[in-house]
Amino acid sequence: MKIVAITRVLNEADIIEAFTRHTAVFVQHHVFMDNGSSDGTIEILTALKQEGLPITVFQSRAVTFNEGNALTYMYNVAMREHAPDWVFCLDADEFIDDRAVSDGARAYLERLMSGSPRIEVVKIPMVNYFATSQDNPAEVVVPVRITRRRPPSDAYKIILRGGLPEADIVIEHGSHWAWLRSRPINSVVNSDLWLAHYSERSPFQYIAKFVRGWSKVLASGQAEVGRKTAYHYHDPFDFLRDKPGNFLRNPRFMGFKNEVPDLIDDPARYCGGGLRYSASVDEAMRAVRSLMGYLDDLATQHGRLIDEFPFVRAQVQDWERQINKLF
Template identity: 40%
Template sequence: MRLVSVTRILNEDDIVEAFVRHNHASLDHMVFLDNGSTDATLDILRQLQAEGLRLSVFQTIAAGFDEVAVNTWLYRMADQMHRADFVVFLDADEFITTTDAPLADLLAARPVQDRAVAVPLVHYFDTVEDDAAELIVPVRLRWRVRVPTGVTKMIVRGGLGTRITIDAGNHGGTLDGRPVPTPRAHTVALAHYPRRSGWHDMQKSAIGWLKVLAAGQATVDQGRSAHYRAPFERMRDAPGTLLVNTGYLAPPVDHEGAILAPITYRGGPLRYTKANDPARKAFMLALHYAEQLARQHGTLQDRSPEARQIVTAWNAERRFLF
């Protein structure tokens, strides 16, 4: 039973080492597609590979949103290059947990007609009680939502080639043009750490929504990554409600809605992850992304006379206001 994970990654140097070390124990190979990281993510992945961990890293520089094409390409890489029996879709903030057997054994026991299985996400989050000095995210973040959200990710059987398309978010897909049935795997879950601090949340929301806007109105209308829109607009229109909000930056524990249930971290100590200031990192990454957008905008005009003509027309517009 050969298991290969595929992961899109962008600026995850606070969690990527723990992610690799923990999940590597359940997998035969890990494939990454970097989207232009400007922090230490790639350096950490290089060092992990040099240490002997089985991983491959590709890169694409895409300022916009193209998840369906990217996710489908990742599946085909795992299927064709690594002959995966199952392709495990993981974001860099998701950690495999199982209750009674290794993941390979659980998947090997699935009926042959199961082309995919759905694995629930269990959301963990930061609180004021976290030990800020602890660099291993799943050790530091111990509180999770009490009631499951119902959100799942797919694990897809290999060998489907070009017949399958993977949706944005890896929550579903189509096989031969029809939705893939995804029976639920009840003994597997993904511990999910989407917010490691308030600053991290602002950084993800800002860049996430800008990627959607950069992809054009059709992507906006499809509702892609719509959960980033409200926090982005709040940062844009009323930043003070977040920047001076201690309940947002260091939230108290919600004892009714949360439960203390840390996972068993299987990755051992970290060797390459360094402590960083989340506010400083958020500011730097936002500027890096803004620079990337601006450079692509300029390059588009340099290479396309039609694009330059459109921008020139925009610049020539004059509107009477009052």
């Protein structure tokens, strides 16, 4: 049985090496789509590739919100180039945690191969971990440093069966669901197989994330805004824009805003071993690099729009479809 992972990544230099090494324990190949990282993420992925990890990296420097298209593209690349039986749809801050699964994730998926009816989607819960004052700041492996979590959330991510028809499959943004255009898709929930989720690792990382996230929605036009895409970024974006002191001079926000007494101390099992290309990061400077990179891309594309105004909408759509294989 062959398993492949697909991941869309953007400015995750603090976690990308640990994530890639950990995921490699569970999968035979990993396909990445970089959306224009400027914080060292590509350099780390390049080093991992040169070391021999089985990864492929594409790049699309998209300034609008096109996550679903990128995910579907990667799934179809995985089918054509690797013919997997299953595809994990993961973000770079999500670590497979199969401690509660009898015989592990691989054995579970193998059992599903011969089951009836034919399962095509496995839904697994996200378990949110949060940085706290108890963390060791010198520990660079995020899932080793951050050990306190909430109970499993009601948000799910998906593992997709391989071989779903290329022209038929659509993966929704966030990898929370997929569907077929021609017929219903058969799914099952496994509440024992978790994704340990480290979405907020520092205040500056979180600021860069919601500023960039909502900017991409705005850059996509009012139709995307009206659909409330990534709407959880909207309020913090507005608050930072209108009253930045409420965030930047707030000791709780700039400290450990999610640290509450009922967090569960339960480290996820990290399987990736030591890191070779990651070091302690100045998160404030990394946030600046991340946002300056996005601003550069956004401004550059806006200039192109001005230059080519008569064909603006068609041209932007063409740019978003231009995907180059890096290695």
